[in-house]
Amino acid sequence: MNEPKNVAIVGATGAVGVEMLQCLEQRNFPVKNLTLLASARSAGKRMTFRGAEIEIQELTHDSFQGIDIALFSAGGGISKEFAPSAAAAGAIVIDNSSAFRMEDDVPLVVPEINGDQALKAPRGIIANPNCSTIITLMALAPLHSAFGLKSIIASTYQAVSGSGAQGILELEEQIQAMAKGDPITPKVYQHPIVSNVIPEVDAFTESGYTKEELKMLHEGRKILNLPELRVSCTCVRVPVVRSHSISVTAQFDQEVSVEAARAAYAGKPGVAVRDNPAERLYPVPLDTTGKDDCLVGRIRKNLVFNNALDLWVVGDQVRKGAALNAVQIAELL
Amino acid sequence: MNEPKNVAIVGATGAVGVEMLQCLEQRNFPVKNLTLLASARSAGKRMTFRGAEIEIQELTHDSFQGIDIALFSAGGGISKEFAPSAAAAGAIVIDNSSAFRMEDDVPLVVPEINGDQALKAPRGIIANPNCSTIITLMALAPLHSAFGLKSIIASTYQAVSGSGAQGILELEEQIQAMAKGDPITPKVYQHPIVSNVIPEVDAFTESGYTKEELKMLHEGRKILNLPELRVSCTCVRVPVVRSHSISVTAQFDQEVSVEAARAAYAGKPGVAVRDNPAERLYPVPLDTTGKDDCLVGRIRKNLVFNNALDLWVVGDQVRKGAALNAVQIAELL
Incomplete structure (x- = not known):
């Protein structure tokens, strides 16, 4: 530099x-x-x-x-x-x-x-x-270093700015129309995005998964150098202007506790823990918009699998995601 | 009658x-x-x-x-x-x-x-x-009958009408405010709900899970008479007036294909399949609002677990959910 x-x-x-x-x-x-x-x-x-x-x-x-x-x-x-x-x-x-x-x-x-x-x-x-992949991995990489990542199940809540300026315009126009009670005609998306959520981001593939959903699998394996990593993802567009949120279930090779998971983020750049249920503290998209750090919260033991956590990660996908x-x-x- | x-x-x-x-x-x-x-x-x-x-x-x-x-x-x-x-x-x-x-x-x-x-x-x-539980189980019960349900991992996209008339009013007021560029002061929710998503539905418990998230576990076990069923759930409020959506990963005792899963819904009352990726057909909240049937789509083989499916279910939570x-x-x- x-x-x-x-x-x-x-x-x-x-x-x-x-x-x-x-x-x-x-x-x-x-x-x-x-x-x-x-x-x-x-x-x-x-x-x-x-x-x-x-x-x-x-x-x-x-x-x-x-x-x-x-x-x-x-x-x-x-x-x-x-x-x-x-x-x-x-x-x-x-x-x-x-x-x-x-x-x-x-x-x-x-x-x-x-x-x-x-x-x-x-x-x-x-x-x-890919933006959702970056944000998800920002939350999982410190845990991978500590506990060894085995699999990811993710559901995304992706902002319209992921579709570029036209996505933002589409939501803004539809908010104006809804405020006035005017009819809504979708242009960018297959359905109205205001007061709706759309489980279609990028094109469908033969597998039934969209390209966006498969990015977290293929890109995640390459970035983490984990060719055996298993990832299943559902990508959903939500009426949010900016910042993607991802609900993640991650399974690890080793035993993991909520406390150990929170501790794994100490000193890690670009990601911060916002996680205190007693104080109702957790990340939301409005908190990360325009910010560099991805935020992780809602860290808890997954109730289905051993050595697994559920967590919620939010990041500005225009910024850290791109x-x-x-x-x-x-x-x- | x-x-x-x-x-x-x-x-x-x-x-x-x-x-x-x-x-x-x-x-x-x-x-x-x-x-x-x-x-x-x-x-x-x-x-x-x-x-x-x-x-x-x-x-x-x-x-x-x-x-x-x-x-x-x-x-x-x-x-x-x-x-x-x-x-x-x-x-x-x-x-x-x-x-x-x-x-x-x-x-x-x-x-x-x-x-x-x-x-x-x-x-x-x-x-x-519970409303999310009803809608999720309407999608899973036919599959359980056919393949034996073992576990559920779910992330919800819950409409504001789940908080009653005050939730609807809160979103409507905030849409008016956003359309005019006015400041937004949350009353019903901990954060603004317009252009945001909030991973907090009902009160937090000691486990870090909210009461709402544990309902799908406890109520699901009771309704399906499956005391060993494992369920891990993340409940999220989204800026949608009506109809809850749920992203579901379900694991079964027996092998299951996408075709067999779709076939399992034939003749089942109260639930319909809307699932044709080639035609970009899948359910969204606006499709189910005011309707009796829950809609299931995005049915695909989960990429992490054997004998598991990912699917997307939407239902009017004021109606079928209540x-x-x-x-x-x-x-x-």
Whole structure:
């Protein structure tokens, strides 16, 4: 982090792109020059970074000359098309899409968990994991170190900002409509999202699981280097603007108590325990929004399995689940 | 059901009480005379039943002379105080509160599952189970019959109407406030419920589980007559007006396939399968609101355990989770 870098954000106007810019600024990332890239539609608009206005440029294959680090968050299609050009031009790509996550020669990194992997990127591409996976693993990695993780059963409560700016707009419009008693016509989601929950995040696969649900399985195995880890997940969209919550049942190799689990988080960066039932203390999405730390609470002995805990983890999925994690990866380089 | 009965509703003005009245009317329950009972505050108000206005009377210990069936839904305290008086006056009490559910000489009944139990009520009191428990068991009972249920892991997405009329009002007020950009001050819940989810339903116990979470364990064992059943549950309030959703992992004694599971629902009353991933078909709360049937979807092989399924069940918790179930019990008498 000594020498300032030329940094590009691809998808600068999206929910995650905007947050990436803020993370670079707030964390005093050593930026020499910041290049903002987006579609032709956004080119020419301006965004403010450290008090200076930067004009957004249209993304092309020639956008990456002189760029040291390219933060991509414009969807898998854009990443597949343009990340190789960025890497060929000498940039290290940190890609927030799912395009390269499962490729063997692309590290998949949560800095607090497997940050060492970021230094081995033979293709010049490092992948940022799925948001729910990052948040869930932030809660489970300290427990895995202490007790050995065997399996995860998870149900998610995912915010609409996980669908980008259009998801936020959809919920806001439907809240206005519900307040006025107007009819609600869903556009982004298959059903109205206000006063509803929708058990469909990303596309369905042949198995009946959605792609999103299988990410926690495949990405979790890769990040934790646990090829035998078993994961079963149900992903649900809820009418929350920001921050994902996950109800987790985790089974361990060794015996685990609630006290030992709470103690396992001591000194662990990026995750904090908020867990005092007697005081009605537990995490909720509004507590983590705009914050770096994931919060863990409701830690208790699972009543079905031995050596298992139930817990509740909440994190800002735009921030730790995406932009912050990408900038933290950049800090490792 | 041949001879018309004198029926009383205790808590007639509450969310469930209003729904009980509608269920009696819609199902053509043979009512001779309907008595509406509530607190002094509501006494004198009128409600309409079969086109006739009925004046609400103040609940007293002398309210039950000549009553055949007393439907209670005014909270556990009222049930504990007044249900014995009703039974002593000769009424059969069907109690929607948790006051008597776990008492050995009080049957706990879901008509489709253990309706035979309603005929054995030595104290003249029959208990209506917890709403999330009813909806979850409506999905699991057909699978239990076919494959033998061993354990349940559940995460709930519970509507605010589960907190009664005040819960609905709280969400509606907060939606108005959010639409206008006004500040939000929670009253009913510990946190704002609009754009948030709250993993606290009912009071915390020493175990770290809430009472609501333990109901699915204890009531599930009693209803299914499975004293060894293992259940671990996380109950979460979501900003939905009506209908609870539950993400369920169920383990069985025998091998089970998705096709066999779907087939197990054929001809089973009160529950329907809505499950076609290729067509993006699955249940959501808006689909079940005001409807009698619970809907089951997202049925798939659990990826952690053998002989286990993940599934998603949704039901109107004011209706099948409370009022309808109580009226169905009355129909059995």
